[in-house]
Amino acid sequence: MLTSRFERNRFVGAKIINVQxxxxxxxxxxFECKLKAKPGQFIMLWLPGIGERPFSPTKTNPLELAVKKRxxxxxxxxxLKVGDCVGxxxxxxxxFKYENVKHACLVAGGIGIAALVRLAETLSNNxxxxxxxYGVRKRDQLVFLERIEKVAELFVSTExxxxxxxxxCIELLKRLLASxxxxxxxxxxxxxxxxxxxxxxxHYNIKSQFSLERRMKCAVGICGHCALGSKLVCKDGPVxxxxxxxxIREFMVHE
Amino acid sequence: MDLQASICGxxxxxxxVLASGVLGxxxxxxxxxxxxxxxxxxIKSITLEKRSGHDTPNVAxxxxxxxxxxxxxxxxxxxxxxxxxxxxxxxxxxxxxxxASNARDFAKLVSAFDKLDFAAIExxxxxxxxxxxxxxxxxxxxxxxxxxxxxxxxxxxxxxxLKINAGLPNFVEIALAAEKxxxxxxxCSNTLGPGMVIDINTAKPVLSFKVGGVSGPAIRPxxxxxxxxxxxxxxxxxxxxxxxxxxxxxxxxxxxxxxAVGIATGILQRGPCVFRKCCEELSRWxxxxxYGSIEELxxxxxx
Ligand SMILES: Cc1cc2nc3c(=O)[nH]c(=O)nc-3n(C[C@H](O)[C@H](O)[C@H](O)COP(=O)(O)O)c2cc1C
Numbered sequence: 001m002l003t004s005r006f007e008r009n010r011f012v013g014a015k016i017i018n019v020q021x022x023x024x025x026x027x028x029x030x031f032e033c034k035l036k037a038k039p040g041q042f043i044m045l046w047l048p049g050i051g052e053r054p055f056s057p058t059k060t061n062p063l064e065l066a067v068k069k070r071x072x073x074x075x076x077x078x079x080l081k082v083g084d085c086v087g088x089x090x091x092x093x094x095x096f097k098y099e100n101v102k103h104a105c106l107v108a109g110g111i112g113i114a115a116l117v118r119l120a121e122t123l124s125n126n127x128x129x130x131x132x133x134y135g136v137r138k139r140d141q142l143v144f145l146e147r148i149e150k151v152a153e154l155f156v157s158t159e160x161x162x163x164x165x166x167x168x169c170i171e172l173l174k175r176l177l178a179s180x181x182x183x184x185x186x187x188x189x190x191x192x193x194x195x196x197x198x199x200x201x202x203h204y205n206i207k208s209q210f211s212l213e214r215r216m217k218c219a220v221g222i223c224g225h226c227a228l229g230s231k232l233v234c235k236d237g238p239v240x241x242x243x244x245x246x247x248i249r250e251f252m253v254h255e
Numbered sequence: 256m257d258l259q260a261s262i263c264g265x266x267x268x269x270x271x272v273l274a275s276g277v278l279g280x281x282x283x284x285x286x287x288x289x290x291x292x293x294x295x296x297x298i299k300s301i302t303l304e305k306r307s308g309h310d311t312p313n314v315a316x317x318x319x320x321x322x323x324x325x326x327x328x329x330x331x332x333x334x335x336x337x338x339x340x341x342x343x344x345x346x347x348x349x350x351x352x353x354x355a356s357n358a359r360d361f362a363k364l365v366s367a368f369d370k371l372d373f374a375a376i377e378x379x380x381x382x383x384x385x386x387x388x389x390x391x392x393x394x395x396x397x398x399x400x401x402x403x404x405x406x407x408x409x410x411x412x413x414x415x416x417l418k419i420n421a422g423l424p425n426f427v428e429i430a431l432a433a434e435k436x437x438x439x440x441x442x443c444s445n446t447l448g449p450g451m452v453i454d455i456n457t458a459k460p461v462l463s464f465k466v467g468g469v470s471g472p473a474i475r476p477x478x479x480x481x482x483x484x485x486x487x488x489x490x491x492x493x494x495x496x497x498x499x500x501x502x503x504x505x506x507x508x509x510x511x512x513x514x515a516v517g518i519a520t521g522i523l524q525r526g527p528c529v530f531r532k533c534c535e536e537l538s539r540w541x542x543x544x545x546y547g548s549i550e551e552l553x554x555x556x557x558x
Contacts, residue, residue, distance in 0.1 A: 005524050006471065009316040013456025048459040052311035085457055218314045220523045222277045223325065224284040224299070232287070235526070250283075 009220060011046055011087030014063060016080055023140030025069040026111065027078055033088055034061040038095030039119035040211055040239040044219050046087035050076045054092075054216045054238075056115040056188075058144070063088065066143055068111035092219045093238045096186060096209055098123050105131045105182045106152070107173055107197055109189020110141065115211040115238075116188050117144045124151035131155065131176060135169025135189075138162050170196050177204050184209060185242075195252060201242050208242030212251075256538035260294065260549045262492050262515045263414035263439045265348050265374045267294035269537075270549050271505065271530045274496050274519035275300050275352040275377060275418070276325070278527065281338050282345075288522075289347060292531030295515070297350040298339065300379055301368075302388075303360055305331030309384075315452040315461035320471025320498070321520050322450050324384040324464035327354065332367055339371050348374035350416070356387045358399070358406040366410035376413050378403065380429075381420035381445035383468045389445070395423050397432045404436035414439035416494060421474075421481035422447040427488050434491050441485060442494040442517065444478045446470045471520040472498045479511045486512025486554050500524045502536020509549065510556040 014033035021027050035057070037043065042054045045065070053073050055065045067077055080086070096119050098104070104123050108116045113134060123130050130152035136142055139162035148154050155172045156164030165172055170193065173185075177200060187197045188211040201208040214226035214233040221235035229248040231237065245251045260270035272295045273279065273288040279299035288296055308328025315322040330338065332353075342349050351373035353364035361378060368376050380400055382389030393399060400417070407415055417433040419426050421444035430441045446468020452461045460466070475498030482495045495513030499505055500521030508516045521529045546552060 004318045006316045006320055007318045009314075011454050011456070011461065013454070046312055046454075046461075048454070048457045050310075051463065087454055087457060087461075217311055217325070218323075218523075220314070221526065222519070222523050223313065224278045224280040224287075225328075227280070227284055227287075230283045230286045230290075 009089050011089050013085050014088045015085045016082050017062065019080070019082060022143050023138075026066065026141055026143060028058070028064060028066050028143065029077075029080070031063040031065075031086070031088070033063045035063060035088070035091060036060065037091035039098075039122050040095030040115060041091040041093050042238055043088050043090035043092070044216070046089070047073065047076055048087070054213070054219065056211070057091070058114050058117050066111060066114040090219070092234055094236065096211070096239050098126060098128070098184075101128050101183045103129050103180075103182045105133065105173070105176060105180075105185045107133045107169055107185060107187040107189070109135050109169055109193040110137070112188035112190070112211070113144060116186060117147060119186060120148055120152045131180070131182075133157075133169045133172045133176065135159075135172065169193070170200075173197065173200060182206055187211070198242050198245060202246065209239050210242065210245055212238050212240060256541055258534055258537060258549055260515055262494060263375060265295070265414065267515060268347065269294035269530070269534050270509065270515045271533055272350070272494060272496070272515050272517045273297055273530070274517035275379065277519040277522055279352075280329070285349065286344065287527050288530065289345060291527030291529065292534055293347060294530070295348045295350060295374070296345065297352050297377055297517070298335075299329055300327055300352040300354045301329050301332055301335045301364065302327055302354060303332050303364060305329065305334065310463040312461055312463055315467060317452055319473035320469060321523065322448070322452055322462060322467035322469055323446065324449075324462045324467035326385045326464060327382065327388055332364060336367060336371070339373070342372045350375045350377050352377040352379065354379045354382070354388055356392050358402040361403045362406040362410050365407040365415075369411040369413060373413065375416055375439070376407075376411060377416040377418055377442055378407060379418040379445055381418055383420065383422075383446060383449040384464055384466055390420060395420070395425065395429070397425065397428050400429050401432045401436045404433050404438050408437035416440045416442045418442035418445055420445045420447065421478050421497065426481055427484055430485055430489055434489055438491065440492045440494060441489060442496065443481050443485060444474070444497045447474045447477060447497075470497065472500070474498050475504060479507055482508060482511040482513050483556065486557060499533070500529060502533045502540055505533050505537050506540060506552060509552040510554070512554045512557065514553055
């Protein structure tokens, strides 16, 4: 067997072929590299000399990643230019489940959009009706609006009121839930926001799936660093059902 | 099939042990391996102080296994004493693991671990990729190992396992010295090497620490040979590990002379259920070949 259980985890080289900036702290990178990944799965990106971090592909052919500047790693990423080469391994983890979902609501907070944009497209291709709630701090952090509008009804909130509804996506979601019924709510964003969305889903008795983020080291289920209770985010997740999350004490107390 | 095994008087429902360093950071981690069917669980090695370890990438892959260089990333002794104070959620024995740069610090750790409900305490002196620890602290030296075991022996009556490195030319001497100084079992082996994997696209070593310990299928023949030799020389039992992921590998280790068999990298290959799967394969093979107990297999290759 040419690709053993181990070898398929080796880095492939990925050259940057395009970089777009959105405001001061979001960049979208396109790589000369393609892979097969289900919406919700993640890859590990390696910057030699800096480290390795998980990211959700926002496109797979060619590979595209949306990156928000946060710590040292993403700061270094922001220095990358077209022609620079990074290492990619993956995909890893379990993606979203979307079979049999006819009415879906996606809720993205900030850069959580990266995990959901492909899901919206996939759901729509499968014939589902998709509402997309998207909340950011300010207007220049909004990405993929055109892509989303093609496949979903989009509801945007900004905390400073510079675009869409002033406030948070939780308020927008509450309004939708007051009048609409969904088969499933999909969510990715800061954990306190996801905790609130989970509470709403419970209140309305709607199925839900959440994409979680943890600092990953091995991504192959051996080191244990990404554990959430007795679940491994890299193997059992990063997508978890609301039902599973509700039973994990460590999710509720995070941050 | 009854797969009962025992090591230093500790009864195991099966001979498979979760090796130190994988899914052993805390109790929640260990519960995953317990659910997977392990007969005993070893915690990730604890050092006196908390360590954040080496930067990522901590793992590199090649066709026959894994290199890792986590650099003893762990919560440190005081947090560990809290985390592992109550082990009542476990139905299998838990082995403590701790490591240090010198005999005095080893003894401090063992003295603290003695007060917990660990069934045994494992002391790795064999990590090939952490400065000031294991091989990089010169713990391949027989005198150093003797001093470590002597110092630790004073601090506990619990069984002490010395974890050695099968890649050393003097591994038998080390094991014999440990046995004489009061060690109760030898765990063989830690990761071998260190080795290196270079990414040819970027022309850079993959691991941030550049080198890492080699584990998985590639090292199994070396480890089997080491266990075979240790069995000829030692009176104390051996815990064999290195590249085990199938029932047949477990049988091979037992036949070489191991009384129990550890798994680390096998979890990557088959998930945390690797323990249950190995047990099933082991049972089936024993039945088909007319073996009635694990005991009968131990050292069978020496006849
Ligand atoms: C990710 C990883 C972390 C490890 N950490 C430790 C450790 O903290 N202490 C230790 O004694 N051995 C550690 N080891 C070594 C394993 O316990 C085991 O001896 C070695 O990997 C060989 O077994 P395997 O081929 O089944 O992986 C580690 C191994 C791996 C792969």
